[in-house]
Amino acid sequence: MAATINDVARVAGVSISTVSYALSGKRPIGEKTRQRVEAAIAELGYTPNAGARALAGRRTYILAVTEPVRPDTYTPAHMAFVLATATAARAYDYDVLLLTQDESLGGLQRVTTSRIVDGIIVLDVLAQDERAELVRSMGVPAALVGIPDDTDGLACVDLDFGAAAELAVDRLADAGHEVVGLLGHPESVYERGSNFTLRFRDAFLAHAARRGLQARFAMPERTIASVRSAMDRLLGPDRDLTGLVMHGEDTVQMRALDVLREQGLSVPGDVSVISAAATFDTSTFTPPLDTVPLIAEQSCSRAVELTIAQITGDAGPRVELIPPTYVERGSTAPRR
Amino acid sequence: MAATINDVARVAGVSISTVSYALSGKRPIGEKTRQRVEAAIAELGYTPNAGARALAGRRTYILAVTEPVRPDTYTPAHMAFVLATATAARAYDYDVLLLTQDESLGGLQRVTTSRIVDGIIVLDVLAQDERAELVRSMGVPAALVGIPDDTDGLACVDLDFGAAAELAVDRLADAGHEVVGLLGHPESVYERGSNFTLRFRDAFLAHAARRGLQARFAMPERTIASVRSAMDRLLGPDRDLTGLVMHGEDTVQMRALDVLREQGLSVPGDVSVISAAATFDTSTFTPPLDTVPLIAEQSCSRAVELTIAQITGDAGPRVELIPPTYVERGSTAPRR
DNA sequence: CTGAAAGCGCTTACAG
DNA sequence: CTGAAAGCGCTTACAG
Structure with a gap:
């Protein structure tokens, strides 16, 4: 059987309360006592029983x-x-x-x-x-x-997703971009009230307006067809979009970059791209993307x-x- | 404070052992006693204390x-x-x-x-x-x-990854394919000894040989460039590959399908494709893929x-x- | 079919 | 600085 606090106390020649306090540090222990206790613990390979600790200490950790x-x-x-x-x-x-x-x-x-x-x-x-x-x-x-x-x-x-969206918008506005787009999550995500996607979208649109930018928004599904049509809408009939913020899955973002490539649009030459609130590593993308990371x-x-x-x-x-x-x-x- | 077994016993007018046994079913309880206990439990919203149960019963669940x-x-x-x-x-x-x-x-x-x-x-x-x-x-x-x-x-x-690989090979061999390829995981996965990838690869190659097929094998990374070059090797200089088995991430598999499309190769017209041991849903792929699912x-x-x-x-x-x-x-x- | 009681292995006042 | 002991809330022989 596994060693108990009683075994440790016996081997160390102290009481179990001393062992307990030595472990928790909740009261001062004499130096040589502490050493004896530690030696006993090591010798027996003692680990406190979680159930007993939880019952007596009212904490399960x-x-x-x-x-x-x-x-x-x-x-x-x-x-x-x-x-x-x-x-x-x-x-x-x-x-x-x-x-x-x-x-x-x-x-x-x-x-x-x-x-x-x-x-x-x-x-x-x-x-x-x-x-x-x-x-x-x-x-x-x-x-x-x-x-x-x-x-x-x-x-x-x-x-702060709102501030994150504003940071991305500011970056594009400061670089002179006037038509910007947000490639977001699938519609169902917004519909069920996922709070951070809503906060990001609302701040993006509001801040773009505040900065005098024309802003577009699309909610692609995962499929390439859906990403392609979403990008088509964002780029606009005149292909006048020059700033793109992406907030969504990595596969969708990779596909979006594929679409830009298909269209002969270079990043950042033709379109500036920011991957916002990404949990993945955008430095391995082609090309590597600026990001407002979500850590x-x-x-x-x-x-x-x-x-x-x-x-x-x-x-x-x-x-x-x-x-x-x-x-x-x-x-x-x-x-x- | 939360109700204890003592509270339940008092309210039900029985001993705590009766409550305990009523809960565990480890000994028979009279019908009306059981009802009184259940009523008390419901009334008090009683849930056994996990720590106490673990300590006394030597099981934490x-x-x-x-x-x-x-x-x-x-x-x-x-x-x-x-x-x-x-x-x-x-x-x-x-x-x-x-x-x-x-x-x-x-x-x-x-x-x-x-x-x-x-x-x-x-x-x-x-x-x-x-x-x-x-x-x-x-x-x-x-x-x-x-x-x-x-x-x-x-x-x-x-x-049974070996049998899974054989199933895929048999499917292709039975359909008359003579040159088949396995698009696998990144090399690092095989190198560190991930057991199932090794079992799959070995069985794939061995069974293809047994069935008289020419077999190719590639280990792409996640990037599109890597997938493209892996597919290039699998297809061969003469583009004579007609059977493809994929065992890896969904993004890689999607990219591989993109590459076939780029090359003007249709599925299954030009190349028959099987997604093996996939944990994801290959029915949403374009086109939907046959699979030997890993559930x-x-x-x-x-x-x-x-x-x-x-x-x-x-x-x-x-x-x-x-x-x-x-x-x-x-x-x-x-x-x- | 049911109850009284020991005991699981700790923590923490209480005493000194 | 240290110890003896109560008590945490259960389970399970032991008795009847």
Whole structure:
């Protein structure tokens, strides 16, 4: 059988409370005592029993992460957020329990009331999100990666998609472009209220208007045919589009670049292109694309911090927007 | 505070052991007693405390799933396996703890010795896999999705990739094709010993030889340039290739179809194409592709079953190969 | 068919 | 700086 705290105490010649405190650091331990304890732990290969620790300490050091995988979700991006959450959690000695959408809200409820987890990370948040309601009503420590319409009493963190869109628009406007387009997500994504796509689109259109630009918008599906027709609409009958912002899946963006090539349009010679809020690496594209990156690690580690702060009682709900940055790779140029 | 088993017992007017047994079904309960217990549980919204249950019952009802995300891993496929595992686990009342590669083997060791999990599901197995060694040496209930070189003492399950390759080759050979090609994964995938890609390639080449076919093989990267040159080699200087089997990422396969189109080659008129061991939906491709599907749900639910059987002591290690099936979508035709 | 009680392996006041 | 002990909320022999 695995060694217990009693075994460690016996081998070290101390009491179990001393072993426990040596482990948690919650009270000062004499230097030689600490060494004896550490030696015993090493000798026995002792690891505390998680169940016992959870029962006595009322902490499981497990966080739930809920990531609904919907039919049109873009898996790689979502996977990146799940993994980033797991990695961030480990930095705080937390493990991560993965909740799929199968049970819908039931799973969240179950792991909370059975105290399997200390807190919850909510991914891929919708403008109206049932999970946000549940988290609010249960009062469980949690953070949302994404901003729902009603953030009251909730801890939320996300890239400032509005500012990201404005940054991209400004870049194009400053370079003298007057007709710009946004190649976005499939229509279904906007329709179900995916909050970040809406925030990006609205800010893009509003800021383009503010800067006096003519702005176009298209929502392609994944297929090449759909991308081709979306690009056709963006380029316009007169082919007068010179600034393109893409916010969507990598396959769609690659296809869009293929279409530009087909049309004999060069980047950035004829069209300046920015890949906005991309979770993938646009430096391997042909050509490499300027980007306002969406860094899963940033949002997720902040979400983990906000959740743990609630667990330890160090902080309450709050909304945090992460300021965007612009990464230049040579895919934009002044209008000619 | 959340209701405990004591609360339930008091409200129902029974002892806590009766409540416990009513919940577990491990001993018969009188009909009216059961009803009183159930009413009390419903009234109080009682859910057993997971930590206490784990400590007393020596079962956490949590499975670890280890999925190393390597630089060249194809995220959507791997995500599909992770999700399929989570879903399968829930069907047996298990939750899933996601282990990233950060801690490498440390995480596996930690969750095992601290008894956070009852068993382990190992995904994306290499021919030589450290995790397999660890699982073997710790004697923890586990199942691998994939077949390492040394399966001794291990429970493994996977699609029969060899048979899958043979099925594809037979399909082409039976249709009269004499020159066939395999568009595979990037070279790095084969080099690090990803077991299923190797099994597929070897069986493809061996069976093609057995059937008297000339066989070609290429390992493209993700870029269009790489796919184009790989396809160029497969088609051959005389453009005499008429049968193509693809085993790799969806983006690469889509690009390959683009290349055939560029070359003025029609599917299946000029080239018969089969997408082998695909985790994605090839029916949305242009044109829809015949496939020997790799169904994550199948492997993963079997892996979960094998693991739980070990936990409950109902079964030991074993290797299971899932027979492949052929799905026709009209992308193959007799050679003309 | 049901109950009283030991015990799972920890954490944390309480004492010194 | 350290120890003895209560208690966390369950499961499961042991008794009846």
